[in-house]
Amino acid sequence: MTAPPVKIAPSLLSADFVHLARDVAAVEAAGADWLHVDVMDGHFVPNLTIGPPVVKALKQVATIPLDVHIMITEPERYAADYVKAGADVLSCHIETQPGALELTRQAGARAGLAVNPETDIAPVRDMLDRVDMILVMSVHPGFGGQSFMPEVLPKIESLRAWGYQGDIQIDGGISPATVDDAAAAGANVFVAGSAVFGSEDWAATIATLRETAETRLGVSA
Ligand code: DX5
Numbered sequence: 001m002t003a004p005p006v007k008i009a010p011s012l013l014s015a016d017f018v019h020l021a022r023d024v025a026a027v028e029a030a031g032a033d034w035l036h037v038d039v040m041d042g043h044f045v046p047n048l049t050i051g052p053p054v055v056k057a058l059k060q061v062a063t064i065p066l067d068v069h070i071m072i073t074e075p076e077r078y079a080a081d082y083v084k085a086g087a088d089v090l091s092c093h094i095e096t097q098p099g100a101l102e103l104t105r106q107a108g109a110r111a112g113l114a115v116n117p118e119t120d121i122a123p124v125r126d127m128l129d130r131v132d133m134i135l136v137m138s139v140h141p142g143f144g145g146q147s148f149m150p151e152v153l154p155k156i157e158s159l160r161a162w163g164y165q166g167d168i169q170i171d172g173g174i175s176p177a178t179v180d181d182a183a184a185a186g187a188n189v190f191v192a193g194s195a196v197f198g199s200e201d202w203a204a205t206i207a208t209l210r211e212t213a214e215t216r217l218g219v220s221a
């Protein structure tokens, strides 16, 4: 199997919200492939972040795809709003309303399906034709800066063993220390918030993540 291309998606949750446009430009210049945008509703997860108006504002300054991760109880209600605001990829959670997948595609974006650490991956096998990406959570969603949970990696191995050749994103605790294990399991899209924005040299960190993953997966850009 040929692995899909590696993508590095810095999470703006760890950016400076006072200077979002500046950080978007800087992280793009540092080599980011996608911008990961974490949407939280204070309901599905115990935190509140951003809504469609901020996604719309980001879209005006971003030159790379917006990868929007909606950790919300009612994705069917809001999916089209996020696509209209500028999401290029929109991932809803399987624990909520997977009907948002079809609404996302109908609205013109790629549909991602996110799976929490404690959620069984088995039901996803019958959903693969409805999705354009699987997002495997490697922390409990809600906050940046948490520790990577290696026990979720067998889910990624299962997806690849089933023959799924599309994008598998891993989100939570990805850093130069954990990216190799995630790639070894078969992930090819890597979200990294605190590891990128908390580092001294964003370009060097992104390059290390990319090179480590590409070496492990045996692919190049
Ligand atoms: C967690 C979010 C993640 C988070 C990643 O709920 O979905 O995208 O921002 O942050 P780090 O990379 O710091 O774990």
Ligand code: ZN
Pocket: 011, 036, 037, 038, 069, 171, 191
């Ligand atoms: Zn996320």
